[in-house]
Amino acid sequence: MQIDQGARMTGSGMTTEPSQEQYDAAVRALFHLARGNLFGEDVPPALRAVGDAGFATGLRLQLGVLAAWEAAGERLGGWKIGLTSRGARDGMGEGVRPHGFLLESRILASGARVAEEVPNLKLEPEVGVVLGKDLAGPDVTVQEARDAVEAVVPALEVNSGRLVKGMSVAVRLGNSLNSWGIVVGEPVDPASVDLAALSGEIGSEEGVLGTGETSPATLDDPYLSLTRVCRSLALNGRGLKAGQHLITGSITAPVPVAGAHNYYADFGALGRVELEVP
Structure with missing residues (x-):
């Protein structure tokens, strides 16, 4: 047994690092899952085998799945920052904000139609950002993050509930935190909107389905979240x-x-984004 890098980051204690064979098998199973092939309650042995792996191993599994997508012709388009809102904050350790990858082909413009079946589809209204320059390393400051953002956008995250309840941290991270893709609206100058003082709603032609705000009580400062996800990315x-x-x-x-x-x-001031679900 050895100490996973993520254990030091999250305070999660000792974890079991999978062998290369176990890692490769888990990546294959997660890639199969990411393509919409659900396994229901019958968890594949390859994923049970990494149940004791930790945070950094889970992120490495996720990057392995990303590499499989890239080998199949997809391209990386961006990232989801996880555990930034409400009760999910610090769920994997104080200040820890893991990433999920976004495929370029699944970053859709407002008004787009979901062109394929997405298992157990759920939507989340989110503040999106577009980077104007590279940002990397474990010690990125909030000001550096702010300076790197070229635009902010209204967004909807398209989630796919692919996992049964109770799966390990490593498997949840390897599954890219259930992310399928995003829909984005028109870009806005970051200086023109206070990201900590927005109100918003999600709905359909049938009416409003939920309301919320971007106050610190609900959501982390997006620029602080950028610094934290840089720490997670730097682990690999x-x-x-x-x-x-x-x-x-x-x-x-x-x-x-x-x-x-x-x-x-x-x-409101950030704008509106729309998505058609057939």
């Missing part, structure tokens, strides 16, 4: 790149999608 030698999109946390609970509807998120 990664960083943020100019042009990438990031989502920084939901202002409401996830909204389950039932049936064909046109959904929207409206953030």
Whole structure:
């Protein structure tokens, strides 16, 4: 048994590092899952085998799945910053904000239609940012993060509930925190909007489905979240790149999608974003 890097970061104690064979098998199982092949209650042995792995190993599994997507012709388009809102904060350690990857082909423009079936689809209204320059390392400051942001956007995260309850931290991270993709609205100058003072709602043609705000009581400062996700990425030698999109946390609970509807998120001064779900 050895100490996982993530144990030091999250205070989670001793963890079991999988062998290379176990790691490779888990990546294959997670990639199969990411393509919409759910396993239900019958958890594959390859994922049970990494149940005692820790935070950094989970992130490494996630990057392995990303590499499998890239080998299949996809490209990285950005990142999800996890555990930034409400009761989820610090769920994997104080100040720890893990990442989930966003495929370029699944960063959709407002008004887009989801072109494939997304298992157990849920939507979350989020503040998005677009980087104008690279940002990397464990010691990025809030001011450096602020200076790196070129634009802010209204966004909807498209989540896919692919895992059964009770899965390990490593598997949840390897599953990219359930992220499928995002929908983004028109970019706004970061200096023109106070990201800590927005109110917003999510709804459909049938009415409002949830409301929230970006106050510190609900959501971490997006620029602080950027510094924290840089720490998580640095564990595996990664960083943020100019042009990438990031989502920084939901202002409401996830909204389950039932049936064909046109959904929207409206953030007032930040703008509005829409998505058609067939």
